[in-house]
Amino acid sequence: MARISLRQLLDHAAERHYGVPAFNINNMEQVLGIMAAAAATDSPVILQASRGARSYAGDVMLAKMIEGAEAMYPDIPICLHQDHGNDAGTCLSAIQHGFTSVMMDGSLRADAKTPADYEYNVSVTRHVTEMAHLVGVSVEGELGVLGSLETGKGEAEDGHGAEGALSHDQLLTDPDQAVAFVRETKVDALAVAMGTSHGAHKFSRKPDGAILALHVIRAIHEKMPALHMVMHGSSSVPQELQEEFNRFGGEMTQTWGVPLEEILTGIKYGVRKVNIDTDCRLAMAAAIRKVASTNKAEFDPRAFMKPAITALKDLCKARFEAFGTAGQAARIMPIPLSQMARHYAAGTYDPVVAVANAA
Ligand SMILES: [Zn+2]
Numbered sequence: 429m430a431r432i433s434l435r436q437l438l439d440h441a442a443e444r445h446y447g448v449p450a451f452n453i454n455n456m457e458q459v460l461g462i463m464a465a466a467a468a469t470d471s472p473v474i475l476q477a478s479r480g481a482r483s484y485a486g487d488v489m490l491a492k493m494i495e496g497a498e499a500m501y502p503d504i505p506i507c508l509h510q511d512h513g514n515d516a517g518t519c520l521s522a523i524q525h526g527f528t529s530v531m532m533d534g535s536l537r538a539d540a541k542t543p544a545d546y547e548y549n550v551s552v553t554r555h556v557t558e559m560a561h562l563v564g565v566s567v568e569g570e571l572g573v574l575g576s577l578e579t580g581k582g583e584a585e586d587g588h589g590a591e592g593a594l595s596h597d598q599l600l601t602d603p604d605q606a607v608a609f610v611r612e613t614k615v616d617a618l619a620v621a622m623g624t625s626h627g628a629h630k631f632s633r634k635p636d637g638a639i640l641a642l643h644v645i646r647a648i649h650e651k652m653p654a655l656h657m658v659m660h661g662s663s664s665v666p667q668e669l670q671e672e673f674n675r676f677g678g679e680m681t682q683t684w685g686v687p688l689e690e691i692l693t694g695i696k697y698g699v700r701k702v703n704i705d706t707d708c709r710l711a712m713a714a715a716i717r718k719v720a721s722t723n724k725a726e727f728d729p730r731a732f733m734k735p736a737i738t739a740l741k742d743l744c745k746a747r748f749e750a751f752g753t754a755g756q757a758a759r760i761m762p763i764p765l766s767q768m769a770r771h772y773a774a775g776t777y778d779p780v781v782a783v784a785n786a787a
Pocket of ligand 1 (some may be wrong): 512626660661703
């Protein structure tokens with residue numbers, strides 16, 4: 429049994445000062461590529477499924493793919509996480525299908541488009557946390573609305589993302605409010621709005637502090653050193669992948685992602701989960717384009733998918749190594765969810781605020 433809760437995994441990451449990439453999955457090839465990379469580097473892994481992934485593959489197929497991954501790699505702790513749950517029902521049905529962690533994104537209303545107010549966010553997130561913790565499942569919350577500080581807009585992905593103009597205040601998590609939010613909801617991890625957004629077009633130039641606000645991470649970390657923070661939209665969109673994609677007929681306009689060194693700074697200040705989807709999509713799509721344009725007679729889907737799996741594996745390996753996740757799997761003994769539930773009931777995981785701020 430190698431399934432692990434997000435809470436246990438991120439506690440371990442904090443203790444040993446590393447970060448864990450969270451890769452999105454929709455199909456078997458992605459599971460195979462990510463798991464091969466985890467095994468090759470001895471890394472614990474977070475596989476996350478969005479609502480879009482659940483409707484694409486179906487809950488039963490997703491659940492069985494993860495069971496397959498567990499059987500193939502019994503030594504790799506796997507956290508199965510619901511990405512951007514829009515309401516309690518989405519989170520609970522994920523738990524029914526074996527997810528060990530859920531994100532309740534109450535920064536948006538249940539339509540996954542309309543920015544919500546703080547009170548709504550606290551109440552829906554606390555509702556989910558109370559239920560999930562009863563069965564030992566972890567919860568990620570979000571405070572502040574994800575979107576670009578350059579354009580003042582959210583970037584919808586898989587039908588999830590804010591619509592309309594967002595103010596600077598909405599786009600940056602307020603550190604004091606973050607402390608209050610975590611205390612009121614008891615979330616295990618907090619997604620922070622700091623200028624990262626979903627999709628390939630994150631920044632129109634190499635980001636600096638004006639458009640990628642790492643100072644928010646630092647300020648929250650100071651107030652709550654034990655809090656696990658989550659960076660969404662944290663693909664680096666490497667230049668060479670953009671070029672590879674375009675060399676074989678792709679038409680992606682020049683873009684900048686989150687530089688690796690900025691992610692490493694985040695990890696230094698309490699970021700423990702780093703969400704990466706665009707890079708994985710781009711690596712696979714570039715490999716598929718290459719086969720399609722260099723071997724036009726090819727019609728066996730496996731000829732397209734095999735190099736795509738390899739490209740994904742290489743990308744994931746590089747992230748595991750860069751974030752310090754590599755070599756950690758063997759150090760972790762997954763705690764059963766029933767035991768996690770007892771810990772929650774006993775208050776073991778209640779939020780801790782830095783002494784100077786505890787008043
Ligand atoms: Zn996200």
